[in-house]
Amino acid sequence: MRSSLTSANRAGWAFALPGIVLILAFIITPFFLGVGFSLTNQRLISPNATRFVGLENYREMLNIAVVDLQAKTDSAGKTVTDADGQAEFPRLRSITRNPDTPQYHGMQEWFRWVSGDTAHVVIASDVVFWKALLNTCIFVLMVAPIQAAIALGLALLINQKLRGITIFRTIYFMPVVVSIVVVSLLWRFIYSGQNGLLNNMLSFLSFAHFQPVDWLGNPHTALGAIITMSIWQAVGFHMVIWLSGLQTIPPTLYEAAAIEGSSKWQTFRYVTWPGLRHTAVLVLIVITMQAFAIFAQIDVMTKGGPLDSTQTLVFQAVQRGYGMQNIAGGSAISVILFLIVLVISMIQRWLTRER
Amino acid sequence: MADIKLRGLRKSYGAHEVIRGVDIDIADGEFCVFVGPSGCGKSTLLRMIAGLEDISGGTLEIDGERVNDVQPRERGVAMVFQSYAIFPHMSVRENMAFGLTISGASKAEKAEKVQRAAEILQMEHLLDRRPSQLSGGQRQRVAIGRAITRNPSVFLFDEPLSNLDAALRMDMRMQIGKLHKQLGATMIYVTHDQVEAMTLADKIVVLRDGLVMQSGSPMELYHNPANRFVAGFLGAPSMNFLEVEVLEADSENAKVARHSMDPIVVPVRGRKFAPGDTALLGLRPQYVTPSTPDEGVLHGQVSLVERLGSETVVDLAMEDGTSLIAAFSEDKQFERGERIDLAFDPARTHLFHPDE
Ligand SMILES: Nc1ncnc2c1ncn2[C@@H]1O[C@H](COP(=O)(O)OP(=O)(O)OP(=O)(O)O)[C@@H](O)[C@H]1O
Ligand SMILES: [Mg+2]
Numbered sequence: 001m002r003s004s005l006t007s008a009n010r011a012g013w014a015f016a017l018p019g020i021v022l023i024l025a026f027i028i029t030p031f032f033l034g035v036g037f038s039l040t041n042q043r044l045i046s047p048n049a050t051r052f053v054g055l056e057n058y059r060e061m062l063n064i065a066v067v068d069l070q071a072k073t074d075s076a077g078k079t080v081t082d083a084d085g086q087a088e089f090p091r092l093r094s095i096t097r098n099p100d101t102p103q104y105h106g107m108q109e110w111f112r113w114v115s116g117d118t119a120h121v122v123i124a125s126d127v128v129f130w131k132a133l134l135n136t137c138i139f140v141l142m143v144a145p146i147q148a149a150i151a152l153g154l155a156l157l158i159n160q161k162l163r164g165i166t167i168f169r170t171i172y173f174m175p176v177v178v179s180i181v182v183v184s185l186l187w188r189f190i191y192s193g194q195n196g197l198l199n200n201m202l203s204f205l206s207f208a209h210f211q212p213v214d215w216l217g218n219p220h221t222a223l224g225a226i227i228t229m230s231i232w233q234a235v236g237f238h239m240v241i242w243l244s245g246l247q248t249i250p251p252t253l254y255e256a257a258a259i260e261g262s263s264k265w266q267t268f269r270y271v272t273w274p275g276l277r278h279t280a281v282l283v284l285i286v287i288t289m290q291a292f293a294i295f296a297q298i299d300v301m302t303k304g305g306p307l308d309s310t311q312t313l314v315f316q317a318v319q320r321g322y323g324m325q326n327i328a329g330g331s332a333i334s335v336i337l338f339l340i341v342l343v344i345s346m347i348q349r350w351l352t353r354e355r
Numbered sequence: 356m357a358d359i360k361l362r363g364l365r366k367s368y369g370a371h372e373v374i375r376g377v378d379i380d381i382a383d384g385e386f387c388v389f390v391g392p393s394g395c396g397k398s399t400l401l402r403m404i405a406g407l408e409d410i411s412g413g414t415l416e417i418d419g420e421r422v423n424d425v426q427p428r429e430r431g432v433a434m435v436f437q438s439y440a441i442f443p444h445m446s447v448r449e450n451m452a453f454g455l456t457i458s459g460a461s462k463a464e465k466a467e468k469v470q471r472a473a474e475i476l477q478m479e480h481l482l483d484r485r486p487s488q489l490s491g492g493q494r495q496r497v498a499i500g501r502a503i504t505r506n507p508s509v510f511l512f513d514e515p516l517s518n519l520d521a522a523l524r525m526d527m528r529m530q531i532g533k534l535h536k537q538l539g540a541t542m543i544y545v546t547h548d549q550v551e552a553m554t555l556a557d558k559i560v561v562l563r564d565g566l567v568m569q570s571g572s573p574m575e576l577y578h579n580p581a582n583r584f585v586a587g588f589l590g591a592p593s594m595n596f597l598e599v600e601v602l603e604a605d606s607e608n609a610k611v612a613r614h615s616m617d618p619i620v621v622p623v624r625g626r627k628f629a630p631g632d633t634a635l636l637g638l639r640p641q642y643v644t645p646s647t648p649d650e651g652v653l654h655g656q657v658s659l660v661e662r663l664g665s666e667t668v669v670d671l672a673m674e675d676g677t678s679l680i681a682a683f684s685e686d687k688q689f690e691r692g693e694r695i696d697l698a699f700d701p702a703r704t705h706l707f708h709p710d711e
Contacts (some may be wrong), residue, residue: 252440255407256498260454260505261428270453274444 057332063125065104067095071117079117089119096123129333132304132311136337139227139312140291147231147238148283154235155242156272169243172352173236180233184300187229191215191301216302219309226297226310234290235264238283245279246272281352285345292341313337357418357431357508357541358383359404365412366399366565373399375565376413381543386535386553389545390588391562391643397545398513398564404432404543405511417509430509433502437514439494447497448482454505465504472503476530492523499534512544516551528554547662549591553577561585579624581642583711585638592668592680596635596707604628609706611636615674616652619701626706637705640668640682643697651696653679660689671695 038057042050071087072080080088096104107123110130114120124130148273158168173254175183190197193214202210215225249272255268295314298304304311311334359381367373373396379530380386389397402408404415406427414421433454441450451472452465460468473479476496476588487575495515502510511533516524532555535542544553551561553573560570561584568588569581570692580586584592599611602618609628613636614619621636628634648654658678659670667687681697687696 106616200386201470252436252438253442255405256434256436256440256442256501257396257457259405259427259432259434260457260501262457266457270445270457271442274442277444 029095034331034334036331037328038335039252040328042327042331044322046325053328057328058336061129061329061332061336063107064110064130065107065123067092067104067121067123069095069119069121071119077126087114087117089114089118092121092123114159128308128311129316131308132313132316132333135223136292136294136312136314138223138232139294140288143231143291144284144287147235148280150231151235151238151283152242153274154239155246156268158239159243159246170221172239175233175235176237181300183233184229184297187225188216188301191225191229193217217222217306219307222302222306222310226294226301229301230291230294230297234287238287241283241286242276242279245276245282249275277352281348284352285348288344288348289341292337292344359509359541359543360387361400361413363413364400364403364410364415366396366403366408370412373565374403374411377562377565377567379560379567379570381541383489384539384541386542386544386555386557388556388559389543389562390547390549390552390559391568392588393547395562396565397562399509401434401513401543401545403584404430404509405432406430407434431507431509432509432511433505433507434513435495435498435502435515435621437517439478439486439491439498439518441494441497441501445486446482447478447484447486447489448499450486450497451482451500451504453501468504468506469500472500475503475534476500485611491519492527494526495519496530503534503538505528508540510538510540510542512542514545514547517547517638524551526546530553532600559589561588569587580637580705583635583637583707586707588706590639590641592640592682594705595638595640595679597638597679598709599634599636599678599706601628601630601632601634603630604632609634611668611706613675617651621701621704621706623706626708628706628708633709635646635707635709635711637707638679638699639703640680641684642703643679643681643683643699645683645687646696646698648696651698653697653699655679655695655697657689657691660691662686669695671697 039052039054040050041053041056053097069089069092071089074080082088091108095101096107098104104123107125110122110124110127112119112121154172158165193199193212193216195344196212196215198215199210199212203212213221215221253271253275254267257271262270293314294312295318298310298312298315299318302310304315314337317330317333317337320326320328320333359379361379362375364374364377365372375412377400378386389400391397399408403410404417406422406425410423415423417430417432421646442453445453447471451469454462455465455468470479473482476499478493478496478500481489481493481497485495489497495518499515515531516527519527528551531544535555544551544555556573558570559573559576561568561576563584569576569585571579573589576585577589580589583596584619587596593598597613599613599616601609601611603610604623604627606627608620609623610620642690643653646652653671653673655671655673657669658672661668662687665684667683667685667689669681669683669689671681673679679697
């Protein structure tokens with residue numbers, strides 16, 4: 001059937017044109033360019049011509065292996081130990097520079113674990129990429145459930161008829177409308193190791209027993225600090241989505257439950273939560289996508305450091321592409337991120353499908 | 356089982372008073388119907404009894420206990436809503452067992468009570484369906500089933516049938532009537548529909564603007580309306596009100612007349628009139644009969660005829676321009692524009708003051 005919408009309609013196309021052009025120029029074209037670049041050795045500025053390299057960039061990035069190192073033994077066949085009584089292992093170079101194992105050539109250690117006289121060492125050609133991938137996954141796994149849960153809690157709290165409830169809605173939503181860059185800068189002061197608000201508060205609450213921590217300068221706390229701040233920043237946005245879901249539940253269902261004698265928790269379990277199924281899918285997918293794309297916080301607060309403890313995929317992609325002028329490498333990371341997000345959202349949709 | 360007492364019950368939303376001092380007594384096992392025009396506060400009153408609305412003033416007693424501040428679940432009431440309010444993600448069985456699930460009843464108890472309720476409502480074959488797979492009438496039966504399984508002492512219904520079509524409404528009306536006989540519980544039922552009110556009620560309470568206009572058995576209200584509002588509200592088509600002049604009056608009867616109507620003597624039913632007063636003569640359409648030009652009291656031209664088969668409703672334009680509705684209990688043929696003459700039994704009329 002040809003309706004007036006599907007038939008050629010010049011005015012309609014004319015109105016749509018600016019949008020189509022922008023989407024083509026800034027989303028569709030870059031997407032295909034990115035996929036294309038990732039198969040070449042394209043650099044930002046280079047005197048040499050670009051060459052097609054196939055999957056070389058991906059191979060280089062994803063190349064990972066586990067090698068075993070045997071503890072050193074003395075002439076009597078006893079394990080050599082250091083001052084702490086730990087077994088001593090040969091240096092990794094003995095493998096990565098060994099002409100007998102060319103497949104490990106140029107690879108570096110990511111981490112290792114020791115069992116008895118053997119050290120299992122995970123080595124990768126591109127350790128920073130793997131660190132970024134792991135950090136991103138940790139970030140997503142922490143942020144998605146915690147942010148969704150806190151947002152739901154807030155939504156339940158503000159979904160009440162109380163005087164002045166809009167003030168709370170506004171307060172919780174405020175961080176969302178402030179630029180993430182500004183928020184990140186502010187939180188740098190909060191997390192500051194010298195005179196940061198957080199250190200001061202903890203020290204006050206513990207009667208000065210708390211030893212100040214440089215939250216963003218310590219590899220053990222930096223990622224956690226960024227996760228906390230990110231959860232806080234966007235929680236208001238998801239609260240609003242939950243709230244809209246809550247308001248689609250007919251009030252008579254709550255009244256029916258109240259008359260049937262349902263407690264607060266039972267009402268949540270039997271009325272609210274089942275009514276929020278579709279909202280839950282939406283919130284989880286949106287948070288997951290946003291979390292995978294984390295960039296601004298890292299760029300402003302830590303630049304991936306210290307010791308690569310806050311490297312993330314998007315930050316790596318940008319750093320490689322523009323910082324190191326390696327457009328091909330940055331593109332390859334973007335494509336991998338795209339595939340991960342695609343797979344995860346497909347799994348989420350499948351898990352939450354209508355049965 | 357429980358009786359319900361409302362004493363000076365009031366409800367305001369801000370400065371706006373919606374229920375303005377209501378006294379009602381509902382006996383144990385009685386079927387009480389609240390009727391009244393839209394916005395008169397029927398639902399509000401019912402929800403106050405259920406505990407869904409706070410009570411601003413007065414007292415509410417259920418089974419001799421003041422329950423103004425008691426939680427809904429502790430009042431022993433069940434409620435059926437106009438919009439069904441059944442849980443969309445639960446099967447019919449789970450819906451009906453909801454109250455039992457909440458109170459932690461055993462599986463066997465749930466199964467038994469759901470089975471019994473399903474038998475009463477003739478819906479055993481629907482138990483495993485989801486609400487989305489049910490018709491409106493079936494959904495409402497689920498809601499009623501959910502109320503039954505908890506075995507409450509008071510059932511509250513807020514216009515339970517108004518979303519159903521006419522045939523189904525009648526069917527469900529009879530089911531609810533039967534249910535009341537079977538369970539013997541106290542029931543309060545809110546409706547717009549006169550037929551539901553007249554057929555189901557042991558007691559009808561007519562409300563208007565948050566006040567009780569009259570309460571009593573359906574026939575009492577029909578034959579002895581306390582005021583013009585109740586008289587006009589009950590009965591379909593509604594009562595005619597003709598402006599008349601009082602010629603003579605005593606404590607029993609009054610002689611009234613109007614232009615183009617010969618003087619007649621009608622009962623005053625306790626009201627006081629003086630000669631010269633203007634009054635309203637209430638005349639039910641059903642009590643008007645066709646007559647001859649000589650014997651007829653009212654004369655006019657037919658302006659509209661509605662033939663319903665069992666009944667013929669005629670809109671008569673009288674000489675002075677007022678219109679009168681007459682309902683004849685047979686199928687009668689009238690032409691538009693035809694002149695007809697009508698008579699009525701003066702003893703069956705009501706005389707009201709115009710400002711009632
Ligand atoms: N939450 C509320 N806030 C303010 N006014 C309200 C509220 N709920 C009801 N009212 C008012 O109270 C009055 C009675 O409402 P109610 O719903 O009880 O009427 P009703 O008799 O059930 O009408 P209907 O037959 O249309 O259902 C109406 O004037 C309505 O506007
Ligand atoms: Mg109502």
